[in-house]
Amino acid sequence: MIKRLVLIVLILSSIVWAGPSEIAEKHYQDKEYKEAVTLYEGLLRMHPGNAGLLYNLGNSYLKNEQLGLSITMYRKALLIDPRSKTIKTNLGLARKLVLDETSAAQAPLMAWFFGFVNTFTLNEFYCVLLFFVLLLNGLLVARFLDKKPDLVRQCFIAWGIGMALFLIFFVSKINYDSVSRNGVLIVKKIEVKSGPSETLPTLFYIHEGVEFTLLKTVNGWSEIQLSNGYNGWVLEEAYLSI
Amino acid sequence: MKKSGKVLFFGILLFQTLLFADDLSFTARVNSQRLSLSSYLSYEVVISGEDISSLPKLTLPDFKGKFDVISSSKQSSFSFSNGQVSNSEIRKFSLLPVKTGDIIIGSAAIKYKGKTYKTNIIKVTVMPPVSSSAAANNQAAAAQTSQASKKPKNNKQFANIFADAKVDKTSVYVGEQLTFNLKLYRRLRLFSDIAFEIPEFNGFWVEPLEANKDESLDRTTGRRFHVRELEKKALFPLKPGTIIIPKSRVGVVINMFEGQKLLQSKAIKVSVKPLPEVGKPDGFSGLVGEFQLHGALSSRQVSENNSITYKVTLSGRGNLRSIENINYEKDGTFKIYRAKVEDKLQNVSVISGERIFSYIVIPKKSGEVSVPSFKLSYFSPEDKQYKVISLPAVPIRVYEADTTTQIETESYLPSSQKLAVLTEDLQYLRTPLDLSQHYSALDKGMLFMALLYFNYLAAVCLLLAIIKKYYWKTDFKALRSKRAFESAVAAVNALDKTNTGHYLSQCQTIILDFLSDKIGESLLGKTQPEIKSILLEAKVSEYVVGQVISVLDKLSFLAYAPDAEGKSQLGQVDSEIKALFTQLKETL
Numbered sequence: 001m002i003k004r005l006v007l008i009v010l011i012l013s014s015i016v017w018a019g020p021s022e023i024a025e026k027h028y029q030d031k032e033y034k035e036a037v038t039l040y041e042g043l044l045r046m047h048p049g050n051a052g053l054l055y056n057l058g059n060s061y062l063k064n065e066q067l068g069l070s071i072t073m074y075r076k077a078l079l080i081d082p083r084s085k086t087i088k089t090n091l092g093l094a095r096k097l098v099l100d101e102t103s104a105a106q107a108p109l110m111a112w113f114f115g116f117v118n119t120f121t122l123n124e125f126y127c128v129l130l131f132f133v134l135l136l137n138g139l140l141v142a143r144f145l146d147k148k149p150d151l152v153r154q155c156f157i158a159w160g161i162g163m164a165l166f167l168i169f170f171v172s173k174i175n176y177d178s179v180s181r182n183g184v185l186i187v188k189k190i191e192v193k194s195g196p197s198e199t200l201p202t203l204f205y206i207h208e209g210v211e212f213t214l215l216k217t218v219n220g221w222s223e224i225q226l227s228n229g230y231n232g233w234v235l236e237e238a239y240l241s242i
Numbered sequence: 243m244k245k246s247g248k249v250l251f252f253g254i255l256l257f258q259t260l261l262f263a264d265d266l267s268f269t270a271r272v273n274s275q276r277l278s279l280s281s282y283l284s285y286e287v288v289i290s291g292e293d294i295s296s297l298p299k300l301t302l303p304d305f306k307g308k309f310d311v312i313s314s315s316k317q318s319s320f321s322f323s324n325g326q327v328s329n330s331e332i333r334k335f336s337l338l339p340v341k342t343g344d345i346i347i348g349s350a351a352i353k354y355k356g357k358t359y360k361t362n363i364i365k366v367t368v369m370p371p372v373s374s375s376a377a378a379n380n381q382a383a384a385a386q387t388s389q390a391s392k393k394p395k396n397n398k399q400f401a402n403i404f405a406d407a408k409v410d411k412t413s414v415y416v417g418e419q420l421t422f423n424l425k426l427y428r429r430l431r432l433f434s435d436i437a438f439e440i441p442e443f444n445g446f447w448v449e450p451l452e453a454n455k456d457e458s459l460d461r462t463t464g465r466r467f468h469v470r471e472l473e474k475k476a477l478f479p480l481k482p483g484t485i486i487i488p489k490s491r492v493g494v495v496i497n498m499f500e501g502q503k504l505l506q507s508k509a510i511k512v513s514v515k516p517l518p519e520v521g522k523p524d525g526f527s528g529l530v531g532e533f534q535l536h537g538a539l540s541s542r543q544v545s546e547n548n549s550i551t552y553k554v555t556l557s558g559r560g561n562l563r564s565i566e567n568i569n570y571e572k573d574g575t576f577k578i579y580r581a582k583v584e585d586k587l588q589n590v591s592v593i594s595g596e597r598i599f600s601y602i603v604i605p606k607k608s609g610e611v612s613v614p615s616f617k618l619s620y621f622s623p624e625d626k627q628y629k630v631i632s633l634p635a636v637p638i639r640v641y642e643a644d645t646t647t648q649i650e651t652e653s654y655l656p657s658s659q660k661l662a663v664l665t666e667d668l669q670y671l672r673t674p675l676d677l678s679q680h681y682s683a684l685d686k687g688m689l690f691m692a693l694l695y696f697n698y699l700a701a702v703c704l705l706l707a708i709i710k711k712y713y714w715k716t717d718f719k720a721l722r723s724k725r726a727f728e729s730a731v732a733a734v735n736a737l738d739k740t741n742t743g744h745y746l747s748q749c750q751t752i753i754l755d756f757l758s759d760k761i762g763e764s765l766l767g768k769t770q771p772e773i774k775s776i777l778l779e780a781k782v783s784e785y786v787v788g789q790v791i792s793v794l795d796k797l798s799f800l801a802y803a804p805d806a807e808g809k810s811q812l813g814q815v816d817s818e819i820k821a822l823f824t825q826l827k828e829t830l
Contacts, residue, residue: 126690
């Protein structure tokens with residue numbers, strides 16, 4: 001309750017004298033990271049889906065030694081602004097602070113493929129899809145009117161190849177962003193259990209900031225898979241999904 | 243009740259896990275609890291735990307009046323098992339007892355996270371030394387007697403096989419290398435592999451040497467023997483006096499009926515002379531052998547408080563590994579830290595090679611200064627005198643701390659290569675923040691999805707229109723052409739033959755419909771020359787075209803003929819028309 005009041009007062013005062021983002025920035029400059037976090041969190045509630053805000057909040061979290069939350073914010077910001085070098089740089093720095101090395105070596109072709117797919121947002125993919133459909137309609141009109149049939153035939157072949165390639169990338173992107181759910185550990189250290197219960201054996205420990213894929217959730221426990229293939233169960237409260 | 247018991251058990255387990263989550267394991271151990279006064283005791287303190295990266299200083303037990311601490315070393319290891327990290331650190335101390343009897347080694351202690359940990363107390367028994375000359379003679383004599391007493395028993399066989407242990411020198415200085423060699427001499431064929439046991443070389447620092455495992459022939463005893471070198475060691479005596487190297491044992495199986503035979507070598511007496519006191523330099527390193535020093539500085543220019551590396555290489559032959567540091571003249575100009583020690587040693591017959599010491603040298607003053615001279619003293623057993631070797635002081639130029647640009651301009655490298663990241667920090671915040679930018683997923687937006695689906699629908703409609711325009715038409719013609727024969731025959735059969743006029747006119751229509759279906763163009767209303775022309779264009783042979791025209795003429799003629807004549811020819815016309823359909827079906 002007090003936190004909310006402080007937030008309201010901070011935001012109201014910021015409206016009177018300066019914008020809340022400017023005040024948050026001032027706190028950040030003065031190394032008052034906790035206050036910067038509070039303000040950016042409030043702003044994010046009002047403006048969800050703002051990449052700049054997510055990035056600034058990620059920075060503030062990291063300076064405030066909240067590694068897991070910081071990585072979560074950077075990854076959310078990257079979904080919106082995937083070609084941002086600053087977000088990528090800071091995410092890289094944050095990942096260096098993670099204690100556990102979980103990444104597995106990926107084949108160069110696969111690494112390139114997913115690197116390329118993740119250079120674009122899902123919205124950009126949808127725009128390209130619309131462009132392909134519009135192009136198809138244009139070609140169909142030309143065919144109907146029987147204008148330059150040879151050229152139209154060649155265009156249809158080119159369209160078909162382009163569409164097939166696009167669909168491969170598009171389906172992969174949908175699978176990466178929408179179907180497979182990812183999570184980031186936000187607690188300092190946690191036991192990864194062999195099943196969804198506290199009484200089951202501990203398989204291994206993971207530390208704050210470890211990223212994983214969420215497989216399923218049962219009774220407040222989630223089955224996770226690390227990128228090195230290790231599987232286990234953690235409490236739902238211990239992570240944030242991206 | 244059972245359930246609550248289980249809960250209690252797991253609760254205790256959980257409590258214990260939480261309680262000891264950050265605990266250390268802190269133990270002490272020795273290599274032997276019984277030793278002689280002239281032999282060394284290895285005392286190890288093992289510290290293990292999840293996080294031991296910043297351990298405070300270890301408090302050792304009081305060795306005063308019990309042991310002399312000869313050397314110490316540290317060894318770290320790391321393991322990751324079942325997701326749990328375990329670090330361990332072993333502090334090793336080499337101790338030489340100073341008195342006989344039972345000695346209690348007290349607890350070592352360490353303070354960690356506000357808690358004091360203590361090791362176990364260890365009791366060792368130190369026995370009187372066995373290295374008196376009388377004892378040595380007795381043992382050597384005993385060894386010979388033992389051999390002699392066994393000789394009659396297995397005389398024939400033992401004359402043909404025996405073990406021999408030798409050292410290359412029996413009189414050496416403290417620290418001078420002598421080489422121990424255990425060989426097996428045989429004239430018999432062996433049934434299985436050889437097993438052997440060498441003694442503990444108490445009173446020596448031992449380094450392994452490469453034994454020549456290939457057999458050779460030896461005639462020094464007057465008879466031909468196959469000789470195999472079983473073990474070779476470089477021994478460096480640690481203190482003066484007489485040291486007995488006990489017997490070595492070799493187990494061989496000569497044949498499968500007699501089992502393993504144990505061969506014993508003779509005990510060896512070594513006389514160790516003390517190093518002369520005359521001419522002993524101050525801070526004598528303890529090195530015995532022949533050595534040289536070389537130095538290499540990474541740079542002759544450096545800015546104040548930045549470091550350069552000075553590699554000092556000690557090369558030669560002798561107990562190289564016994565030295566951990568090389569002395570230098572200390573003053574306030576430099577801070578010097580030993581970074582690492584690297585060995586490049588050969589252990590064929592003598593221990594020789596290089597021990598490379600890397601020193602980090604940090605100048606604390608600017609200007610023209612000199613890296614201090616490094617000095618080392620050793621005893622040369624060949625010349626029987628002490629020698630001092632040294633590296634001269636090396637002049638270098640030290641710039642003031644804020645004149646790095648001066649160094650850069652003076653260096654030969656282009657300035658672009660001099661860029662180096664001093665520290666890594668986050669990229670700064672995005673300012674000013676454009677809060678109007680809002681990401682909303684297009685696939686969740688009504689307008690975009692409506693536009694997309696509208697275009698899908700348009701594409702489907704266009705596709706259908708094209709199919710209708712180009713592909714349906716063609717198909718319909720083909721369908722009609724395919725079914726033309728059956729339809730025409732059926733139509734002719736269905737005609738009422740009682741009404742001659744109607745029958746004949748309908749026959750003409752059926753023939754023209756049939757031809758229209760077959761060639762895909764309507765012939766109704768066309769004149770005979772036009773029909774002929776169209777059929778010829780459709781590549782119908784002139785003969786068949788003639789037949790068609792002939793049938794059509796005949797039907798026209800009969801239509802105007804008297805009713806009786808027309809009726810009489812109806813049957814013939816019927817069959818002619820059907821024959822024409824068959825002919826056209828095969829042609830078209």
